[in-house]
Amino acid sequence: xxxLCWNTNDSVWNHWNTILDSSIEQIRSVNLEExxxxxSTNKFDYCFVYLDDEHFSEKVESVVLLRTKFPNxxxxxxxxxxxxxxxxxxxxxxxxxQ
Numbered sequence: 001x002x003x004l005c006w007n008t009n010d011s012v013w014n015h016w017n018t019i020l021d022s023s024i025e026q027i028r029s030v031n032l033e034e035x036x037x038x039x040s041t042n043k044f045d046y047c048f049v050y051l052d053d054e055h056f057s058e059k060v061e062s063v064v065l066l067r068t069k070f071p072n073x074x075x076x077x078x079x080x081x082x083x084x085x086x087x088x089x090x091x092x093x094x095x096x097x098q
Contacts, residue, residue: 001025002043006035007050012078016048032062039070051079051086060086064093 002025007013013028020026027044029035039047047066051059056079063077067090077090077098087098 001045003027004029004035004038004042004044004047005050006030006032006047009050009052012050032065035066036069039066039073044073046074046076049075049077051077051081053080056081056083056086060089063090063095067093067095 001023003020004027005013005016006029007016008030017026027038027042029038035047035049038044047070049059049063049066051063060077060079060083063075066073067075071094075095077095079086079098090098
């Protein structure tokens with residue numbers, strides 16, 4: 001399995017590396033542009049996006065944009081804060097889970 005992880009938080013990245021099976025190939029991206037480039041040029045089974053507190057609302061909209069650009073991608077968001085509005089926005093756009 002090949003997994004793209006858009007994540008700028010080193011602690012979360014290290015945690016994901018600890019809990020995910022070693023057979024899963026993980027590629028890290030750190031911004032929207034890099035994520036779009038990687039998704040455009042590679043085949044991934046999933047894309048995980050960690051939404052940290054910094055620029056939270058912008059990241060929510062970036063997740064929605066990814067869903068629009070890559071409608072067949074299995075896309076899962078991991079928000080760092082609770083927000084029913086953000087959850088509804090992402091899930092109603094077709095994000096697979098959070």
